[in-house]
Amino acid sequence: xxxxxxxxxxxxxxxxxxxxxxxxxxxxxxxxxxxxxxxxxxxxxxxxxxxxxxxxxxxxxxxxxxxxxxxxxxxxxxxxxxxxxxxxxxxxxxxxxxxxxxxxxxxxxxxxxxxxxxxxxxxxxxxxxxxxxxxxxxxxxxxxxxxxxxxxxxxxxxxxxxxxxxxxxxxxxxxxxxxxxxxxxxxxxxxxxxxxxxxxxxxxxxxxxxxxxxxxxxxxxxxxxxxxxxxxxxxxxxxxxxxxxxxxxxxxxxxxxxxxxxxxxxxxxxxxxxxxxxxxxxxxxxxxxxxxxxxxxxxxxxxxxxxxxxxxxxxxxxxxxxxxxxxxxxxxxxxxxxxxxxxxxxxxxxxxxxxxxxxxxxxxxxxxxxxx
Amino acid sequence: xxxxxxxxxxxxxxxxxxxxxxxxxxxxxxxxxxxxxxxxxxxxxxxxxxxxxxxxxxxxxxxxxxxxxxxxxxxxxxxxxxxxxxxxxxxxxxxxxxxxxxxxxxxxxxxxxxxxxxxxxxxxxxxxxxxxxxxxxxxxxxxxxxxxxxxxxxxxxxxxxxxxxxxxxxxxxxxxxxxxxxxxxxxxxxxxxxxxxxxxxxxxxxxxxxxxxxxxxxxxxxxxxxxxxxxxxxxxxxxxxxxxxxxxxxxxxxxxxxxxxxxxxxxxxxxxxxxxxxxxxxxxxxxxxxxxxxxxxxxxxxxxxxxxxxxxxxxxxxxxxxxxxxxxxxxxxxxxxxxxxxxxxxxxxxxxxxxxxxxxxxxxxxxxxxxxxxxxxxxxxxxxxxxxxxxxxxxxxxxxxxxxxxxxxxxxxxxxxxxxxxxxxxxxxxxxxxxxxxxxxxxxxxxxxxxxxxxxxxxxxxxxxxxxxxxxxxxxxxxxxxxxxxxxxxxxxxxxxxxxxxxxxxxxxxxxxxxxxxxxxxxxxxxxxxxxxxxxxxxxxxxxxxxxxxxxxxxxxxxxxxxxxxxxxxxx
Numbered sequence: 013x014x015x016x017x018x019x020x021x022x023x024x025x026x027x028x029x030x031x032x033x034x035x036x037x038x039x040x041x042x043x044x045x046x047x048x049x050x051x052x053x054x055x056x057x058x059x060x061x062x063x064x065x066x067x068x069x070x071x072x073x074x075x076x077x078x079x080x081x082x083x084x085x086x087x088x089x090x091x092x093x094x095x096x097x098x099x100x101x102x103x104x105x106x107x108x109x110x111x112x113x114x115x116x117x118x119x120x121x122x123x124x125x126x127x128x129x130x131x132x133x134x135x136x137x138x139x140x141x142x143x144x145x146x147x148x149x150x151x152x153x154x155x156x157x158x159x160x161x162x163x164x165x166x167x168x169x170x171x172x173x174x175x176x177x178x179x180x181x182x183x184x185x186x187x188x189x190x191x192x193x194x195x196x197x198x199x200x201x202x203x204x205x206x207x208x209x210x211x212x213x214x215x216x217x218x219x220x221x222x223x224x225x226x227x228x229x230x231x232x233x234x235x236x237x238x239x240x241x242x243x244x245x246x247x248x249x250x251x252x253x254x255x256x257x258x259x260x261x262x263x264x265x266x267x268x269x270x271x272x273x274x275x276x277x278x279x280x281x282x283x284x285x286x287x288x289x290x291x292x293x294x295x296x297x298x299x300x301x302x303x304x305x306x307x308x309x310x311x312x313x314x315x316x317x318x319x320x321x322x323x324x325x326x327x328x329x330x331x332x333x334x335x336x337x338x339x340x341x342x343x344x345x346x347x348x349x350x351x352x353x354x355x356x357x358x359x360x361x362x363x364x365x366x367x368x369x370x371x372x373x374x375x376x377x378x379x380x381x382x383x384x
Numbered sequence: 385x386x387x388x389x390x391x392x393x394x395x396x397x398x399x400x401x402x403x404x405x406x407x408x409x410x411x412x413x414x415x416x417x418x419x420x421x422x423x424x425x426x427x428x429x430x431x432x433x434x435x436x437x438x439x440x441x442x443x444x445x446x447x448x449x450x451x452x453x454x455x456x457x458x459x460x461x462x463x464x465x466x467x468x469x470x471x472x473x474x475x476x477x478x479x480x481x482x483x484x485x486x487x488x489x490x491x492x493x494x495x496x497x498x499x500x501x502x503x504x505x506x507x508x509x510x511x512x513x514x515x516x517x518x519x520x521x522x523x524x525x526x527x528x529x530x531x532x533x534x535x536x537x538x539x540x541x542x543x544x545x546x547x548x549x550x551x552x553x554x555x556x557x558x559x560x561x562x563x564x565x566x567x568x569x570x571x572x573x574x575x576x577x578x579x580x581x582x583x584x585x586x587x588x589x590x591x592x593x594x595x596x597x598x599x600x601x602x603x604x605x606x607x608x609x610x611x612x613x614x615x616x617x618x619x620x621x622x623x624x625x626x627x628x629x630x631x632x633x634x635x636x637x638x639x640x641x642x643x644x645x646x647x648x649x650x651x652x653x654x655x656x657x658x659x660x661x662x663x664x665x666x667x668x669x670x671x672x673x674x675x676x677x678x679x680x681x682x683x684x685x686x687x688x689x690x691x692x693x694x695x696x697x698x699x700x701x702x703x704x705x706x707x708x709x710x711x712x713x714x715x716x717x718x719x720x721x722x723x724x725x726x727x728x729x730x731x732x733x734x735x736x737x738x739x740x741x742x743x744x745x746x747x748x749x750x751x752x753x754x755x756x757x758x759x760x761x762x763x764x765x766x767x768x769x770x771x772x773x774x775x776x777x778x779x780x781x782x783x784x785x786x787x788x789x790x791x792x793x794x795x796x797x798x799x800x801x802x803x804x805x806x807x808x809x810x811x812x813x814x815x816x817x818x819x820x821x822x823x824x825x826x827x828x829x830x831x832x833x834x835x836x837x838x839x840x841x842x843x844x845x846x847x848x849x850x851x852x853x854x855x856x857x858x859x860x861x862x863x864x865x866x867x868x869x870x871x872x873x874x875x876x877x878x879x880x881x882x883x884x885x886x887x888x889x890x891x892x893x894x895x896x897x898x899x900x901x902x903x904x905x906x907x908x909x910x911x912x913x914x915x916x917x918x919x920x921x922x923x924x925x926x927x928x929x930x931x932x933x934x935x936x937x938x939x940x941x942x943x944x945x946x947x948x949x950x951x952x953x954x955x956x
Contacts (some may be wrong), residue, residue: 042831045825050436050519052824052850056835056873058521065572121727148435149597150575159596218630223637230630230638231422231623234599266654314851332625334426334599342636343600345821381728 013375013382024364031360032083036076036353046147061101066147079353080146087154090337093171147348155179156339163234164335166247166324171255172320175262176313182263183270183309187278188297198267205264210257214330217253228253232333254331258324269312273305280304297354307377314370318362414605414618416954419934420641421946426598426624431581432557433511434574436519441556442645443622443946446603447494447586448559451485451504451538452550454942456668458739458851460550463792464491464499464560464587468550471896480545480896485538485553492607493562494591504553506563515571522855523551523558547896548852555850556944560587583837584823589615589950600626609950616936616953629653636663642931645945648794651726654927663932667727669925670941671738671856672847674729674798675879676919678702678711683786683838692837694868694879701778702785702840706765707811708916713761716753716804721922723801724794732923736909739851741898744906747913750920758809769810776810784812785840790820795843798921813841828871835872842877845924851942854901857908858889878917885911 046066047059063069070078125198143152167374182202186195212334222230229250278301286296336355341352375381390464409415427443429435451465462468466486469475491499508530513517528543530552553560562585566893569577587610590603601622604614623641631644636657647654647665658665680703683692690696698943701707717731733747762768767778776783787803789795796817803813816839818832823844831838848856858864859875862882866874885908892904914919926941936952939945 024661043822043825043830045821045827047823048821051849052844052846053522054436054519055522055875058436060871060873061514061521062517062519065515065574073900146428146597149581150431150434151578151597155578156597160599161580218633223633226638229640231626231634231640234596234604235594235621248948305505327625330630332623332630334596334625338625339598346428347821347825370766 013372017372020368020371024368027079028357028360028364032080032353032357033076035356035360036079036349037072039349039352039356040072040075041207044344044349046347046349049346061083068147075349079144079350082142083354083357086142087144144350144354146343148343148346148351153351153354156351157358160323160335160339161230161321163333164321164328165288167232167251167254167328167335168258168320168324168337169335170251171258171324172262172316174255174259176266178259179266180262180270180309183267184274184297184302186267186272187271187371190275195271196270202264202267205260205269209326210261210324211326213260214254214257214327217257221253224264230331232331236333254324254327254333257330258327266309267314269309270305273308277301277305303377307374307378310373310377311370314366315324317366318359321362322359341359388455400721406470410954410956411616413609413612413615414615416616417618419617419620419643419952420621421622421643422626422631422634422641423622423645424626424628425646427601427622428597429581430584430592430595430601431561433516433518433520433558433561433715434442434581436557438646439624440481442946443601444559444584445556445588445946446620446622446949447584447592448589449586450553450559451487451578451589452557453947454555454851454940455947456761456938456940458940458942458944460554460851462488464488465872477547479668480547480549480858481823483540483542483543483546483549484533485540487538488610488933489536491587491610492608493585493587494608495562496587496608497562497564498535499587500535501538502535503560503563504538505530505532506566507558507560508572509554510561510566510570513571513574516574520557523553523555525551527552540848545894545896547893547901548854550852551850556947557849562586593619593939594812612948614950616951617949620949632657632929635931636660636665638930639663641936642934643937645926647881647927647929648725648728650793651722651724651728652927654726658929659904661932665727665927666937666939667731667925667927668939668941669738670847671736671853671921671924672730672845672924672941673735673737674843674845674922674924675735676711676802676841676843676921677837677954678708678917678919679837679840680879680881680917683840685838689868692879694865695867696880699840700781701767701783704765704778705914705916706761707767707778707783708762708919710758710809711806711811712750712916712919713754713758713815714809714811715750715919715921716800716805717751717921719753720798720801723927724797725922725924726927728925728927729922730925732920733913734909735912735918736853736857737904737923738919741902742853742905742909744909744913746906753805753819755808762809774807774810775812782812783810784814786816787813787841788816788818788823788839790823790842791817791836792820798843799911833872834877835866835874837866837877841846843921853905857892857905860912861886878915880912880915882911882915906949 046068047062067075111189146153146156169174181196189195214306218230221227232250236243238244283296283301286300321336325337325341328335328337339351340355418611423439427439429440430444430447432444434440449464449856451463452460452468453463455461460468464487466488469483469485471478487499491903492497508524508527511521512524526542526544526546528541531539533539552558565580565585566577569580583592589606589609591606592601594602603620603622605765608913609615614788621651628647628649632647632649632654633642634641635720637660639662654665679692681692682696682699685691687696694702718719721729721731731751733750734744736742762776766775768778787799789799799815803815806813822832823834824829825833827833834844836843861876865879865881866872881925888904888908895901895904926945928939928945930937933955934952935955940947
């Protein structure tokens with residue numbers, strides 16, 4: 013198993029390099045221009061200067077290798093710093109070593125209070141090495157991604173868990189009581205969840221629950237920090253709609269896999285044997301059949317986890333969640349190559365890793381499968 | 385009678401509300417509490433010099449200010465300056481090459497340090513640094529030097545007589561930034577100063593407390609703002625994201641937000657939302673005109689690299705004003721406005737529809753659709769349908785045009801309408817739409833940009849910032865025609881060229897008298913209109929909405945919409 017994992021990890025390197033290059037080519041060769049969104053009142057020679065200052069006019073290969081070096085070497089250095097066997101976040105390290113006069117992630121107001129002379133600019137961490145800079149914001153791409161992670165994980169992650177929690181019992185009962193009214197209803201609901209797009213259900217939910225009933229907010233507040241019961245309730249209210257919209261979609265997909273897999277196993281000989289031994293129905297279904305049926309379902313669940321980090325482009329837009337999905341779509345529209353490239357590459361890494369994880373889990377769950 | 389009493393009632397309510405607000409402290413600094421603004425395109429940075437997009441300029445205007453600004457009537461009013469320099473008051477030199485601004489005394493940055501003329505000089509150096517890629521560099525065009533005579537006096541010298549000197553450091557697009565904060569951020573280092581770009585220190589009514597790029601900005605009232613009781617709001621949330629419809633909904637239907645910007649949505653939907661009674665839709669008209677450009681050069685693909693260039697030769701029929709005139713007469717502009725623009729548009733016959741002093745009335749005949757007249761015009765000129773296919777021939781060439789624009793629901797509706805009207809006068813058209821980021825993207829390698837104009841007719845909106853049309857009218861000089869030699873840069877998109885026109889452009893650049901400038905601008909507008917190389921359709925305004933509990937909004941399209949946000953207040 014260990015050799016298998018190591019071999020797969022090593023194989024992943026050329027795969028990822030290839031993927032990153034293809035993404036880069038697709039993004040670069042698509043006719044997009046970072047100055048296209050600017051008002052027409054900005055004259056062409058100024059646009060040309062902007063493009064020049066962004067480095068858009070460099071040869072494509074130069075741009076790719078610059079990005080690759082930043083991604084593989086400089087960015088990891090900014091995220092983690094190793095000293096004396098300890099791992100630090102780089103900015104924390106600078107502060108701890110008194111290289112940087114203020115703790116990281118202060119708001120501007122806090123900084124002005126601490127450093128009334130305006131001294132806080134002396135710690136621009138970009139001085140400690142180059143970073144991948146977004147065309148739109150002219151700030152490090154990794155900081156943008158880190159900033160968006162919380163809301164994406166909260167909303168999309170919760171919806172995934174909710175989806176699984178709905179899907180598993182739905183799939184099990186639907187299969188056990190095949191063609192019953194419950195099964196018919198479950199099939200109907202999951203067909204709707206699967207085939208109605210989220211931009212429709214999302215807006216429908218907003219019109220019903222935000223406009224007409226006024227129960228939930230239609231705009232997600234990303235600055236909300238959960239500190240007490242009141243803010244928790246607020247967070248809960250603003251998460252309900254996006255989580256349910258996405259959860260319905262996830263549940264429909266997984267419940268179909270669960271049902272199909274259960275049906276496959278329910279007719280097997282070992283089930284008859286278990287029943288013949290006099291085991292109770294709950295033990296037969298929930299221990300014997302369920303365990304075997306979970307093998308393909310777990311794989312499907314694991315393979316979809318990277319999508320959680322990828323955010324949900326449409327749902328995030330509809331509810332103004334402004335997570336990774338919104339970051340990506342805005343960057344695509346604005347021709348912001350560094351952001352598109354970096355975000356897509358991180359997805360690629362996650363997909364490769366979770367594919368590997370799914371394969372390993374497969375081996376753990378099914379003793380018949382051995383990789384060595 | 386009833387209408388009068390409603391109006392009187394409304395006027396009385398308007399007059400009373402500040403008093404009522406005053407009574408319970410809503411007009412004290414911070415007395416109005418919290419303000420929620422939604423811009424469905426989220427700001428990417430708060431340094432307008434690094435972005436140039438409207439969303440960045442407008443959000444930064446809460447913090448950064450300039451010497452003078454345009455109010456909602458388009459009048460230049462002093463802002464950081466004590467007054468507006470003119471030739472009469474001696475602030476502008478007789479030879480029009482120098483302007484001297486004096487700052488108001490006692491203005492401080494939000495960190496307590498004084499604003500000085502050195503900050504203005506630094507701003508100029510910052511934006512004109514050759515490696516900086518400053519998006520507002522055109523505001524400093526023609527500026528030879530900016531010198532701080534003393535702490536409060538700024539002397540701007542131009543390298544040629546400049547009849548309209550109110551560009552550098554005037555208006556929301558070129559505000560003054562703090563020298564101390566941006567000192568290390570010149571040129572190529574500009575993007576490294578993330579903290580400064582995301583949290584500029586300003587003189588404006590608000591300070592940034594948190595900035596999340598492309599997401600949300602939190603502002604708080606600036607304690608050292610120069611007007612004692614302003615801003616009336618204590619804190620502001622400036623949320624971005626979603627789309628125009630959702631933004632309108634959050635103000636007019638759910639009431640979660642107080643102000644929503646740029647609501648170019650189906651007018652019927654917008655008025656339905658407004659009818660719910662939570663908020664009011666406001667519009668302001670600047671200089672934006674949705675127009676058709678008629679290619680004066682030949683876009684025939686058979687010409688290869690020479691298509692749509694002056695070298696490729698003139699267009700087979702669109703250079704004839706009779707054809708353009710017929711195409712213009714066939715269009716019902718009022719219907720286009722009704723279907724696509726609602727309150728946000730007015731039919732227009734001028735490419736320069738505003739300000740008042742520059743708006744010509746010579747072409748207003750186009751406001752009425754006249755299909756019969758257009759047919760008669762073409763018949764008279766002898767351009768008739770000779771082969772019976774319903775399409776006229778112009779010297780043997782069938783009058784069929786390729787009509788392109790950017791992908792946008794309203795534009796595609798307009799295209800369909802215009803196609804139908806042109807069919808009625810025997811002009812065929814093939815419609816095409818191109819993604820906006822490609823169409824407006826300046827990629828010289830792409831065949832689909834509006835500058836390359838590989839089509840017969842194209843439609844989009846253009847405008848000019850501020851109130852002076854000199855630079856805008858200079859767009860249609862012969863020398864500004866895009867072509868391969870200039871990497872397809874140049875603003876003369878329809879490839880119009882007339883010596884008399886160029887002469888008028890040169891004359892305007894030498895004329896300071898406002899009335900005379902007005903006459904010249906109108907003459908240029910009329911010359912373009914009568915060449916029918918541009919067919920104006922709709923004078924477009926900005927459309928926003930505010931909650932009925934938000935007072936003090938004076939919507940403007942001449943500067944940022946938020947220009948007087950310090951005066952906004954809560955109506956209890």
